[in-house]
Structures are given as C-alpha cells and as structure tokens.
Amino acid sequence: MSAARSHKNKMTQAREVSLQELVSRLQLPTQDISLLNRAFTHTSYANEHKSKKIQHNQRLEFLGDAVLDLIVGEHLFKTYPQMTEGELTKIKAATVCEDSLASCSRALGLGEYLLLGHGENSSGGRRRNSILADTFECLVGCIYISTDYATAMQFVLSHLQGYIDQAIAGKRGKDYKTLLQEFVQRDGEKHIHYQLLSESGPDHAKTFCMEVQIDGQSYESGSGKSKKLAEQHAAEMTLKSLDAMND
Template sequence: MQQKLEILQKRLGYQFKDENLIIKALTHKSYKQSYNNERLEFLGDAVLDLIIGEFLFHKFPKVAEGELSKLRASLVNEKSFQKLAEILNLGEHIYISLAEENNKGREKSSLLSNAFEALIGALYLEAGLERAKEISIKLLNEAYPKIDMEAVFRDYKTTLQEFTQAKYGETPEYRLIHSYGPDHKKEFEMAVVVQGKEISRAKGKSKKWAQQASAEIALKILRKGEQ
C-alpha cells in the first residue's frame, strides 16, 4: 500500500504530510471503513469550481459571462474529472469493496471523478489553495492541450452524432440559415436537421460555435422526446 501511495504522490507532484488524509480521499464508501471520501469530495468540488472558474476568467478576458459559464460546465463535470483522474491512474489506487471491484469499479466514471475531487479537497486542506490550483491547472493543461471554446464544446456534436446514429441510423446535417454583420464581426445561424426535419437553431460568432450550440439544443430536444 505504501509503495502505491508513493507512486501516486510522485505522479501528483505532492507528498502528503498527513498520510491519513490521502488514504481517506481514496476510500470509497463501499470499502466499509469508519471513514470515506464523500466529505472531501464535497470540498474538492467547490475548490475545483473556483480554480477552474478563475482560470477561465483570466484565459478568456473578452468572453461574456454566459459563455464562460458554459465553458466551466464543460470542464467541471464527471467526464472531465474522470479524464484528470485517468492521467493520475487513480483507478489503481482507490480503496473499494470486492463487489465493487468485480463490478469494474476502478473504471467507473463517477467513482473516478469523485475520487479526484476528494484528492483535490485533501490537497487543499493540507497545502492550501495555491498549491491545489497549481496541480489542478497542470493536470487540466495535460488533459486539454488546446483549451478554447470550440475544442471544449466539440463533445456536443460528437454526442449528437452518436445519438442519431444509434437511434436513426444517420448523422445530423448542419445547415447555414443566415449570416449577419460585417466581416470582422460576423454572426452565423445554423440549424440541425435529422431525417429531413429541422430540430434546432442557434447563433454563434463562427459556424463551428453555432453548430455546437445548435447540437446542444438538439440533444436536449431529442432526449426529451424519449422520456
């Protein structure tokens, strides 16, 4: 156990003075101890929300609040934190029950995401916000070498394509409806069409942005129709 903790801390770039803190951060409730990582997960979630919010605030000084919120939501979520956890190979180090182990718990998105949040919560408690921020941003840059609006939002189009292929056996079509404004400040309106039917429309400062926004709306509409 000690050796595995050393490997993780080396990968993390921080050596915990209180070893119990990192052990608690890695302990899933299924492990049936007198402690688990749920409280640290709660704290880490809040810490990461602040760290990533501040990071985006400085990285995109001209981006409006609404778009910053969407961008933060694309990074502060289970899928994103799973990606950061996988950089650390966190699945190898968590403490879970045999039943959870047999249920492929070490690969579960929610379990990995929660453990990562708990680890950052533990890091914050022991080393403070600046060290937690330094390590979190380093991992974020490793997971997303190109952090920009289009790169992060790409999953809406990918997810919509996977959804329509599974349900209808076809990929969505994106149609340009209108373009507005002068060349230096154009705005585009794009529509998503599935099976010849327009599902949604959205505007953006580039065709790609408008496609992503319309794909997000289309996903909500199509999923709601399944309920």
C-alpha cells in the same frame, strides 16, 4: 494508544508504500498520507468494514468539488477578460464535468489506488467515470486541506489546462461519439459501428464493454455502466488513439 500506532492499524505498510509511490510519481504537493488514504477510500469499502470505523472520501469530495469550481472559475475570469458570463459558464461546465474529470483521473492512473468494496470492484467501479471523477475531486480536496489554495490551484491547472483549451476550441461539451464521427469523416463518408464485447456484474450494477469499428476495422474499446456510456468511453479512447497517430 499513540497516534502513530492508530494510523498503522488503519493502513497497512503496503498501502502506505503504494500511496508514497503515488505522491512521488505525480509529485503531489502533500505529505499527509493518512488524508490521502481517505481520499482514495470509497464508501463501498468503508461500508464493508464498518467494524474498523474507516473514514471514506465523501466529505473530501464535497470540498474538492467546491475548490475545483472556484479555481477554474477564477482562472477563466482572470485569463479571458473578453469572455461573456455565458461563455465563461459554458467553458467551466465543460472543464469540470464528470467526463473531463474522469478522463484526467484515468490519465493519472488514480483508479489503481482506490479502495473499493468487493461488489463495486468486481462490477468495474475502478474504471467507472462517476467514481473516477469523484476521486479527482477528493484528491483536490486533500491537497487543498493539507496545503493551501495556491498549491491546490497550481495542481489543478497543471492537469486541467488541456481540458480548458479543448473546451475553448469547442472540443469539449460535445459528446465523444459526435467528435469521433466528425474526425473520421473529414476525408469522406465512413461507417462507425459500436460492437458489444462483453457485459459483467449483477443485473443492478452491470458493466458493459463496447468496441469501436470503423468501416469494419476494430479500434479501441471502452466500458461503462450502460451501453451508451461504454460507447462514449470507446469513442474517447479511439479519438485519442487516432489523434496520437496523426501527431
């Protein structure tokens, strides 16, 4: 069997078109659609299709994590010579943490291209911070292995520089609930309440949806695998919405 035919057996034409659209939309510096497909294939999907021997993205996640750490670390070291080791460590940690990577992944719409198992998908895995953060790492690993370090660095910094700037300004490293409280109370005392809107999924993998209410007025909602994570996501979305209104 030819390599091309084997490739087609593992990826439908619709899937290939979808990934080509992603490459075009984000101007991704890779033409290896097969590797890109692997980067967006979660272990839950591969486990549900064991007979097809589908390759999942965990190895790319491992590689992407290492490359991402080096890129951000090198960039901080060269760009901010006045920073101490402790400051560099704090800024890097705030930039490459799950919350930042998931936020970036969400902004790029990466979750829409994930192949997830039925259970993971129905329980909100496509919106889960841990999965979205891992997906960004997988994409970085894919770009690095199919191009080179310089290309991967350019991609990473083009999407994470804003998060680095936020970390340096002290807007990362704090939790979003604290940041939202500080933001809305600049003009006086206001009451923030987090309202449970819904919960779904089996007991071992529930997804909660929480809404931010400020002085009784409803704002943005967010989801997570616990109420606390859903509150953080809702606070993040509300903070972004309020920031946009003040621009």
